[in-house]
Amino acid sequence: MSNTWLKSAVFYEIYPNSFMDGNGDGYGDFVGMTAKLDYIKTLGANAVWLNPHYDSPFMDGGYDVRDFFKTSARFGFEADFDTFVKTAHAKGIKVVLDLVSGHASEQNADFLKSAEPVRNDMYDRFIWMNDVWAKPQGFRTVCGRYDRRGSYVVNYFSTQPALNYGFNRIDDPSWQMPYNSDAAIATREWLKSVMRFWLDRGCDGFRVDMADSLVKNDDDKSATSELWREIRDMMETEYPDTVLISEWSSPQALKAGFDADFMLDHAGNPYNILLRAENAYFSGGDAKVFADGFDAWYSETKDAGLIGLSSGNHDTPRLAPHYSAEQLKLIYATMFSLPCVPFIYYGDEIGMKYIKDLPSVECGFSRTGSRTPMQWDMSENAGFSTAARTFLPTERDKQVNVAAQLKDKKSLLNFVKELLAFRKSRPEFISKEFCVEYAEGAALCFSRGSLLVAVNPTKTKQSAKLAVQPKAKVLFSAGKGAKVKKDGVEIAPMSFAVIEN
Numbered sequence: 001m002s003n004t005w006l007k008s009a010v011f012y013e014i015y016p017n018s019f020m021d022g023n024g025d026g027y028g029d030f031v032g033m034t035a036k037l038d039y040i041k042t043l044g045a046n047a048v049w050l051n052p053h054y055d056s057p058f059m060d061g062g063y064d065v066r067d068f069f070k071t072s073a074r075f076g077f078e079a080d081f082d083t084f085v086k087t088a089h090a091k092g093i094k095v096v097l098d099l100v101s102g103h104a105s106e107q108n109a110d111f112l113k114s115a116e117p118v119r120n121d122m123y124d125r126f127i128w129m130n131d132v133w134a135k136p137q138g139f140r141t142v143c144g145r146y147d148r149r150g151s152y153v154v155n156y157f158s159t160q161p162a163l164n165y166g167f168n169r170i171d172d173p174s175w176q177m178p179y180n181s182d183a184a185i186a187t188r189e190w191l192k193s194v195m196r197f198w199l200d201r202g203c204d205g206f207r208v209d210m211a212d213s214l215v216k217n218d219d220d221k222s223a224t225s226e227l228w229r230e231i232r233d234m235m236e237t238e239y240p241d242t243v244l245i246s247e248w249s250s251p252q253a254l255k256a257g258f259d260a261d262f263m264l265d266h267a268g269n270p271y272n273i274l275l276r277a278e279n280a281y282f283s284g285g286d287a288k289v290f291a292d293g294f295d296a297w298y299s300e301t302k303d304a305g306l307i308g309l310s311s312g313n314h315d316t317p318r319l320a321p322h323y324s325a326e327q328l329k330l331i332y333a334t335m336f337s338l339p340c341v342p343f344i345y346y347g348d349e350i351g352m353k354y355i356k357d358l359p360s361v362e363c364g365f366s367r368t369g370s371r372t373p374m375q376w377d378m379s380e381n382a383g384f385s386t387a388a389r390t391f392l393p394t395e396r397d398k399q400v401n402v403a404a405q406l407k408d409k410k411s412l413l414n415f416v417k418e419l420l421a422f423r424k425s426r427p428e429f430i431s432k433e434f435c436v437e438y439a440e441g442a443a444l445c446f447s448r449g450s451l452l453v454a455v456n457p458t459k460t461k462q463s464a465k466l467a468v469q470p471k472a473k474v475l476f477s478a479g480k481g482a483k484v485k486k487d488g489v490e491i492a493p494m495s496f497a498v499i500e501n
């Protein structure tokens, strides 16, 4: 990793539609986001990840890109984007964009050209079969919409045709091209041109959407990994201080050249076991199951790159109201004390709630309830917008808004600020040192160099036996914290503590 800033980065994820409306049209935009950069900074974040801001018909919240080289007019002028990046940099905040690498929108000009019936220079840019009647196994295809004789493969929704990075295993040579064919390489070069375009505009790297999906029939992901290593080399040579973060959720991603990889909510993985599974550690589950899983993942990846751990994201239900504000304090403290790059999804720092049963907007479906506008205060539209109608309904909640929580010393927002400030003050949290010291029942203790972290999410006090006795000094805590005893620590109910080791 040539970039060093990522090691001490704390990200704030912004869903542009929902953060701050600067022009009163009911949608968030760059003017609004720029005005709130100080808020992000005082929270303790030093990087933002922006969900797609590109020109799009918004049939998948902007993950259906119509023009990869253009800012959506919904979010402002190109100059507004540039001002956002410039202002963020002036405040010491890095800007990471979403790179939608696997597919485009069905309204993308290159795709429409590829759909013409006569061969042209875009004919092989997307994956087309040459028989409109065929039904290939293992692929989702759309047929009968264009005059080209064939169906096209989609990468996600049917509005998102798959870009052609070729195939590793060729089952049907009549339409599957090798991943090192000229056509597949041309797509790879096109992707690099998209990246260069935004890197030249000043962005500091990318979060790569569905990073493992590019080469098809790539069971061991070796060809996809080869592709990303080549792109990483390009970035290292041409843009040395930039980062590549994958949505992949596998130790393989870091070996493929990514600087960091998100651990997503996939059934049975450590993130899921920590927070989101039915018997998750924070919902009464066993500390050992989480600790063993995390330890194994970390040991496998620590020399290759970093793990991204997030409070939530635009695809998952928010943790509140399933977890209370007091539980969220323990969760964030535990998660961000682990060796990781922390990501805070906008609104999670105040405990914004997942809104159940909202009618889907822009193909958010069940994800819609995690995308409602940021709750700034108790004014109209919760301070998000002055429009008569907003992109999604705003929740006005006396407790869950920034203005109220700033005033309340014990609020979740102020806790997150203290937590991030403490984390920043201790180099142990960005070191590679991590060791599980005790994980039994509900008690979890791990060390980060000279710090011991102790957690108890239950309503009863827990004891943890430790091989090495920590010093008595508690440096940071939530709940009633923990006490050092003769042979270990006693952790108060619903508590978290960092103790000098």
Ligand code: NOJ
Pocket: 060, 061, 063, 100, 156, 209, 210, 247, 314, 315
């Ligand atoms: C993952 C993104 O996070 C999600 O929001 C999107 O719908 C799919 N990839 C498709 O791009």
